Amino acid sequence: xxxxxxxxxxxxxxxxxxxxxxxxxxxxxxxxxxxxxxxxxxxxxxxxxxxxxxxxxxxxxxxxxxxxxxxxxxxxxxxxxxxxxxxxxxxxxxxxxxxxxxxxxxxxxxxxxxxxxxxxxxxxxxxxxxxxxxxxxxxxxxxxxxxxxxxxxxxxxxxxxxxxxxxxxxxxxxxxxxxxxxxxxxxxxxxxxxxxxxxxxxxxxxxxxxxxxxxxxxxxxxxxxxxxxxxxxxxxxxxxxxxxxxxxxxxxxxxxxxxxxxxxxxxxxxxxxxxxxxxxxxxxxxxxxxxxxxxxxxxxxxxxxxxxxxxxxxxxxxxxxxxxxxxxxxxxxxxxxxxxxxxxxxxxxxxxxxxxxxxxxxxxxxxxxxxxxxxxxxxxxxxxxxxxxxxxxxxxxxxxxxxxxxxxxxxxxxxxxxxxxxxxxxxxxxxxxxxxxxxxxxxxxxxxxxxxxxxxxxxxxxxxxxxxxxx
Ligand code: 6PG
Numbered sequence: 001x002x003x004x005x006x007x008x009x010x011x012x013x014x015x016x017x018x019x020x021x022x023x024x025x026x027x028x029x030x031x032x033x034x035x036x037x038x039x040x041x042x043x044x045x046x047x048x049x050x051x052x053x054x055x056x057x058x059x060x061x062x063x064x065x066x067x068x069x070x071x072x073x074x075x076x077x078x079x080x081x082x083x084x085x086x087x088x089x090x091x092x093x094x095x096x097x098x099x100x101x102x103x104x105x106x107x108x109x110x111x112x113x114x115x116x117x118x119x120x121x122x123x124x125x126x127x128x129x130x131x132x133x134x135x136x137x138x139x140x141x142x143x144x145x146x147x148x149x150x151x152x153x154x155x156x157x158x159x160x161x162x163x164x165x166x167x168x169x170x171x172x173x174x175x176x177x178x179x180x181x182x183x184x185x186x187x188x189x190x191x192x193x194x195x196x197x198x199x200x201x202x203x204x205x206x207x208x209x210x211x212x213x214x215x216x217x218x219x220x221x222x223x224x225x226x227x228x229x230x231x232x233x234x235x236x237x238x239x240x241x242x243x244x245x246x247x248x249x250x251x252x253x254x255x256x257x258x259x260x261x262x263x264x265x266x267x268x269x270x271x272x273x274x275x276x277x278x279x280x281x282x283x284x285x286x287x288x289x290x291x292x293x294x295x296x297x298x299x300x301x302x303x304x305x306x307x308x309x310x311x312x313x314x315x316x317x318x319x320x321x322x323x324x325x326x327x328x329x330x331x332x333x334x335x336x337x338x339x340x341x342x343x344x345x346x347x348x349x350x351x352x353x354x355x356x357x358x359x360x361x362x363x364x365x366x367x368x369x370x371x372x373x374x375x376x377x378x379x380x381x382x383x384x385x386x387x388x389x390x391x392x393x394x395x396x397x398x399x400x401x402x403x404x405x406x407x408x409x410x411x412x413x414x415x416x417x418x419x420x421x422x423x424x425x426x427x428x429x430x431x432x433x434x435x436x437x438x439x440x441x442x443x444x445x446x447x448x449x450x451x452x453x454x455x456x457x458x459x460x461x462x463x464x465x466x467x468x469x470x471x
Contacts, residue, residue: 003063006032006053008156009071011061011084013040013054017074018047019136020101020128020160025052027159034061062091069096070153074128077104085112094120097149101128103264106177106184106271113145113176122149125176127183129366130162138162140366141170142186142358144179144351162365169364174351181345182358185338188268188282190367191261192334193231195285195422200327201235203409207416208317212239212250222324227331229370259289268341277344278432279337280425281330288421307417316412325405330426332399335376336389337429343387356380390433399430 010021013035021044025031030051033044041054055061062069069092073084081100088098098121100109109125116123127142128135141161143150150172161170173182204210204218216239223232243251265286272279291298339355346353359377363369379392389395410427413420432438447453449468457464 004066006030006051006065007070008032009034009061009065009069011035011071011073011088012075013037013044014074015132016101016128016135017072018044019132020072020074020139022048022052023136023138023160024156025049027156029156029159032061032064034058058087058091062088067093067096068122068152069093070099070156071096072099072101072126074101077102077108081108081112085116089116089119089121092119092121095122097122097124097152099124099126099153100180101126103127103183103187103262104180105267106180109144109177109180122146122152124149124153125178125180126157127179127186129183129186129368131367134162134365138169138365140361140364140369142173142179142182142361143170144173144175144177144181146175147172161361164360164364167360169361169366171357171361173357174346174353176349176351178346178349178351178353181349181351182342182353184264184267184271185342185345186362186366186368187264188272188279188341189334189338190231191265191268191285191289192281192337192422193229193331193368195288196281196327196330196334196426197231197235198288199413199418199420199422200323200409203323203413203416203418203420207412207418208312208319210318212252214318215239218320218323222327225324226371227324227328229331229372230367231370256295257292258295259292261286261289265289268338271345272341275341275344275348277337277341278429279341280429281334281337281422284421284425288419309416312412312416319405319409319412322405322408325402326409326423329399329402329406329430330423331370331372332395332402333390333426333429334422335372336395339376339380340388354380354384355386356384388433390430403427403430 007029008024008031010017010033013033017033021031021033025048032053032055033041034055035041036056038056041056044054045052073081075081075084081102081104104125113123124143124145128139130139138161141157157170158168161168173179201215204215216236219232219236223236238252241251243249243254246254265282269279269283269286342353342355342358356377359373359380363373375394376389379389379395380386386392390399406423406427410420410423444455448455448465452465454463454465
């Protein structure tokens with residue numbers, strides 16, 4: 001193999017790595033992929049054009065790349081990333097760019113970035129969203145790290161990213177682990193939206209007795225309007241998928257109701273707790289996945305804690321508009337919470353995020369792409385320091401319009417015993433946020449009563465303590 005021949009290298013030729021590399025090759029760059037599994041390297045070459053090469057040896061792979069080398073890793077997050085770095089590092093030169101494209105925890109990215117700084121190798125953490133299809137035909141890419149290092153790979157990423165109105169769904173987001181952090185919050189919002197859609201489905205199916213065909217048509221119709229999004233679109237598709245294995249019925253009804261997770265939603269909740277940022281819809285979504293896993297207990301409880309579902313009144317059988325508005329309401333709240341977390345974390349970790357840019361690159365290619373992101377992008381464009389999206393002029397009016405329908409659906413859920421933790425969390429967050437006075441004065445009084453934790457007063461500055469119940 002000739003030396004210094006290829007523009008871009010990929011370590012890890014699993015589905016995501018292979019697809020992204022083929023996408024880069026289709027965008028006009030020569031590429032080489034490294035995988036210890038010979039069959040994967042061969043499969044890559046078979047699938048790609050003349051500018052695509054497979055390799056199994058790190059030395060051969062590194063030598064074949066033009067300098068400064070641009071190498072991306074798409075391997076499972078965790079210790080494998082460290083092993084790949086360890087193996088490549090002695091072979092790299094000053095100024096080479098090493099990119100982690102996996103869902104790495106942002107603290108791991110910070111640690112690796114620091115370690116590699118001493119070695120003069122540039123390290124970027126880039127969030128990649130869009131699944132297999134996105135990787136192949138245009139993902140949303142969320143890069144973080146040094147701006148100069150990003151400039152070296154920018155033409156490749158801009159060419160490979162999804163496009164919206166001709167604009168690539170990639171832009172430099174911020175320093176250090178900003179890219180991984182933004183991707184993590186993207187996934188948190190993804191969890192929230194998926195949970196909300198699942199709750200609405202549950203209400204349609206168990207609460208209102210709709211057929212899969214009716215559910216398919218409803219989501220399909222919603223996808224033609226303001227709720228247009230990738231997740232609503234695929235949800236509509238799911239309800240028309242037949243069960244070819246059993247030869248009858250719909251596949252969705254045969255899938256075990258235990259939701260798995262790889263951890264990015266949980267990380268979002270953990271970080272938000274650490275930073276003190278309320279993201280209750282995302283928290284509810286993470287908790288719901290854990291609850292779903294308790295299948296045996298749930299089955300037992302269903303026999304003991306029997307819920308006598310009152311029949312849904314005829315006029316409530318198909319509250320299509322209300323259901324849609326409830327989903328729309330909670331969807332806006334879910335994005336608002338994720339963006340609020342990004343705003344705070346950017347200040348905390350000095351990322352320098354531009355939230356309008358974040359919304360912009362989420363409009364295409366990624367799992368949470370949605371029409372609503374146009375409004376979110378515009379909102380932060382005009383008000384970069386907006387404390388919360390729910391305060392935006394347009395979105396606040398919209399939320400107020402949708403609110404009563406969301407309440408109606410939440411009430412129906414409670415009456416029917418249909419769990420709607422995401423919707424209820426969105427409503428409670430909305431009401432808490434717009435309460436000029438909350439009952440936290442009582443919480444403070446209790447803390448001071450039992451632990452002398454002190455409190456502040458509304459009429460006088462300072463910190464106070466009372467010997468309660470002495471007079
Ligand atoms: C994406 C997705 C992806 C994520 C899956 C699975 O943006 O393409 O977010 O990165 O890994 O959605 O996540 P869970 O297994 O945690 O549901």
